[in-house]
Amino acid sequence: MATQKRTVIYVSDGTGITAETLGHGLLSQFEGIEFRPLRFPFLDSEDKVRDCLARINEVCQREGTRPIVIMTQTNAELSGILHQADAFFIDLFDAFIVPLEQELDARYTRAVGRSHGHANPEYNSRIAAMNFALAHDDGVSDTDLKSADIILVGVSRSGKTPTSLYLSLQFSLKAANYPLIPEDFERDHLPSRLLPYRSKLFGLTIAPEQLHRIRNERRPHSKYASLENCRYEVAAAEKLMRREGIKWFDTTARSIEELAVQLMQELNLER
Amino acid sequence: MATQKRTVIYVSDGTGITAETLGHGLLSQFEGIEFRPLRFPFLDSEDKVRDCLARINEVCQREGTRPIVIMTQTNAELSGILHQADAFFIDLFDAFIVPLEQELDARYTRAVGRSHGHANPEYNSRIAAMNFALAHDDGVSDTDLKSADIILVGVSRSGKTPTSLYLSLQFSLKAANYPLIPEDFERDHLPSRLLPYRSKLFGLTIAPEQLHRIRNERRPHSKYASLENCRYEVAAAEKLMRREGIKWFDTTARSIEELAVQLMQELNLER
Numbered sequence: 173m174a175t176q177k178r179t180v181i182y183v184s185d186g187t188g189i190t191a192e193t194l195g196h197g198l199l200s201q202f203e204g205i206e207f208r209p210l211r212f213p214f215l216d217s218e219d220k221v222r223d224c225l226a227r228i229n230e231v232c233q234r235e236g237t238r239p240i241v242i243m244t245q246t247n248a249e250l251s252g253i254l255h256q257a258d259a260f261f262i263d264l265f266d267a268f269i270v271p272l273e274q275e276l277d278a279r280y281t282r283a284v285g286r287s288h289g290h291a292n293p294e295y296n297s298r299i300a301a302m303n304f305a306l307a308h309d310d311g312v313s314d315t316d317l318k319s320a321d322i323i324l325v326g327v328s329r330s331g332k333t334p335t336s337l338y339l340s341l342q343f344s345l346k347a348a349n350y351p352l353i354p355e356d357f358e359r360d361h362l363p364s365r366l367l368p369y370r371s372k373l374f375g376l377t378i379a380p381e382q383l384h385r386i387r388n389e390r391r392p393h394s395k396y397a398s399l400e401n402c403r404y405e406v407a408a409a410e411k412l413m414r415r416e417g418i419k420w421f422d423t424t425a426r427s428i429e430e431l432a433v434q435l436m437q438e439l440n441l442e443r
Numbered sequence: 444m445a446t447q448k449r450t451v452i453y454v455s456d457g458t459g460i461t462a463e464t465l466g467h468g469l470l471s472q473f474e475g476i477e478f479r480p481l482r483f484p485f486l487d488s489e490d491k492v493r494d495c496l497a498r499i500n501e502v503c504q505r506e507g508t509r510p511i512v513i514m515t516q517t518n519a520e521l522s523g524i525l526h527q528a529d530a531f532f533i534d535l536f537d538a539f540i541v542p543l544e545q546e547l548d549a550r551y552t553r554a555v556g557r558s559h560g561h562a563n564p565e566y567n568s569r570i571a572a573m574n575f576a577l578a579h580d581d582g583v584s585d586t587d588l589k590s591a592d593i594i595l596v597g598v599s600r601s602g603k604t605p606t607s608l609y610l611s612l613q614f615s616l617k618a619a620n621y622p623l624i625p626e627d628f629e630r631d632h633l634p635s636r637l638l639p640y641r642s643k644l645f646g647l648t649i650a651p652e653q654l655h656r657i658r659n660e661r662r663p664h665s666k667y668a669s670l671e672n673c674r675y676e677v678a679a680a681e682k683l684m685r686r687e688g689i690k691w692f693d694t695t696a697r698s699i700e701e702l703a704v705q706l707m708q709e710l711n712l713e714r
Contacts, residue, residue: 189700198535198543201552202543202552205547211704213705264468275511276473433485434484437482437484
């Protein structure tokens, strides 16, 4: 049976990132269909919208199937023009903004890109958090661990860096990370710099086989990457974390999104 | 007039990140209302769902206003239980999955977290892209610029790092960045390592006043951070980019999301 192929068109007068994120979430529920994305961001004038309309109809004619249009168009007039296209529409504003206006007894402000503009204090705190994560990656600096919201520990390549960055970008969390290295296992205690911050420490661990694969890509055939050494480091790190009472998560089969959300839950429980 | 305050509850049997992203996009359209988020991810059993139901009703009673529940619950039965709550619902699956099933003539797979699991090749390419961005941050390594999808150039602190990381995480793009430093301006040509990759180069620039503020936070009262030096570097970098025919973007009033989407557009035009 031939695979069904469908073009998905993301349309927005902003970046279209909200539309795209929703699209991924919805369309990933349908197996065995190949979705090809096309992006039309920043459609903020009638000219641009009419160009896009023509492109949508062109896709429809060429493919013989109507494309799926996922849109966050805040301007009702421009949105109306787009709806003339021969397409299947998922219109976030149509579906939710009008009912929300009633519920909140307020009018929406038709402000493009408001969710991530410089005027938005949340945006600025997100960038500050990302800079914090970069400055405190892999124990690079411990001058400011006091102001960290969370400190991740674990062996090299256990997933600390991507998780820290994701926590900063998605949740504006100041996330530092600190590697556990063979010296720590020999001393059999936590790096002393971390001791004052025990309540903010969470561990990451990983299956030795997967760690071996990941490290081997970086430094093939090194002792560092050998399965034997990976087994030793993971076992020693888990022993250390168990003794120090650090709660840890296994990153082997978890995505960074899942990990990040689980860590957020832990922080909420603690607070 | 007292500010309206509303609790927003994100509910999902996955991470809830799709729900939260949509929520930000929608609610940021309503000015002057204070939204307080509560998150209930990973609700994958009847017990957890009933706990959540009780918490939603509790919020409603305590606050005297029904909360806004934004949900991506793939399991119809669990979703039904949640809908008994006294709340205003924005239900992404209700609104869009059933019409999509008809349009695609396919059944959805009720697969939690499918959009970012390890089984998903897109997820793996996203992590690979992020590792690439980290390994090629600030000209750290030029061993692999050949395989970069895009190389950002600009003066120190013009926004290269956050933009590169965002491009990698959101669009799985291999984004490297390379600083333009005073030596480049004196020589008056591009760093020679970049010359083979001219077609992948894009510039970032920034208002000298803002650069001055950003650098001053890092190294107060340094020559590096002085307004005079910032003016010199920005002017010299723009001159260099103009002469080399490198298209550049001003990051002063743009969010990284906007920048990232604009760079994506440029790449699509080039390809």
